[in-house]
Amino acid sequence: MPHAVSRLRAARLARSSKPFLARGGPRGERCAGCRLVPSHCICALHPVVPTRAGVCLLMADIEPLKPSNTGWLIADVVPDTFAFGWARTLVDPALLTLLADPQWQPYVVFPGEFVTPERVVTEVQTSVAPTGSVVKRPLFVLLDATWPEARKMFRKSPYLDRFPVLSLHPEQLSRYKLRRSRRDDHFCTSEVAGLCLDLAGETRAAQTLETYLDVFTHHYLQAKNQLPADLEGVAHQQLRSLIT
Template sequence: MTEYPHAVAKLRAIRQASSTRPFLARGHQVKRCERCRLDENYCICNWQPKVNTSVGVCLLMYDSEPFKPSNTGWLIADIVKDTHAFSWTRVGDMQAVKDLLKDDSWQPYIVFPGEYAQSERVNHQLIKTTKKPLFILLDGTWPEARKMFRKSPYLDSLPVLSLTPEQYSRYQLRRSTNNMHLCTAEVAALCLELADENLAASALNTWLDLFTQHYLAARECRKVNVDDVLHQQALTYQMDL
């Protein structure tokens, strides 16, 4: 049986096996590391953080997101062991998601701007409970995320966790018309901070920055200084386990 490093890698493999034609992302000719998805000459696997977390993440991934090298849901799964990943479909079978949401060990939250939900559902802090928080993140472009939010009735009864970022997104691998639209990994880091998982939040932010640095360096064919502060910072998160 094939072993996968995490749920997003497994979902990608399942999607690949069932796809009738390959997904050709920009730069698909590049020979990539299977583990970190970067150009093999810019691999970051040696710096991957290893930290403990006591929260869960449920990624609902739109269409081709699992295939995209720039997807940051993968980075979340690298850090948060209890990450679950599902392909979102409006009319298909989402029973596995529904079963996860019914698991009594979790307190699920759909993470989305409160302005799109009824006020009685909106929370800005976590609910006091003995259950572990499960953050449901809609992984796609902003229009895709809004579609998932509107057309997923099994999410309608869940509390909405509305975040207020204090700074603009620093994500550089895709363009957005709104600087306040954070990438999925940035949203996850804010959720981890709310859950007092500050070490994991810091590790995820560092991992995102490192991934971005190597991704852009590969795109621009320039060298990376692996002795810089960012790389040294990443190594400090390998000491927690």
């Protein structure tokens, strides 16, 4: 069954007045399952890791159409991944229903420097509170867009204002190579999700997502340069060890 980002992509394509032409591959063919050119398909390495945490992707208009979008990888790995297109004047009722679902505690993931201090948190409640009572499942709301778009989305989404803002302070630098930010402390959506999962105690899912991104990036760049993928490379071996 297609996951949430795949369904959102199909819906976005259905609304397009002209076809979206992604570069790469003879006549632009890409695998429907992983968006890579068929010769570099990674569907056989598709990992799924059950998690208590969930991810809600708010995606800028054409993000679901981009082959380099890494929100797709999150939906591959994390079963409870939800995806919605963002628009300033329209809000999907299903998104509001999800955010109001009592099983979830939404955390809007965004830099704390842009938020009033009382909304900012740096930790995530685990499945058991200090008193022994069960707490809600964490739902990480990620703004999947370029940085300028994400700032606009954050400012113009008042339905998110009642939720805490999770501010990440990772020590490592971004390893994402497909779309380069001018700043090394800007992370791709998949990397952000991995950091959130780690905070939630979902270590295996975080490691799997990180390694899956490395494998995807390798295949993407090798295909772009018309080179074969190294199926015995370190990232491939690590991913196989995590999903077996």
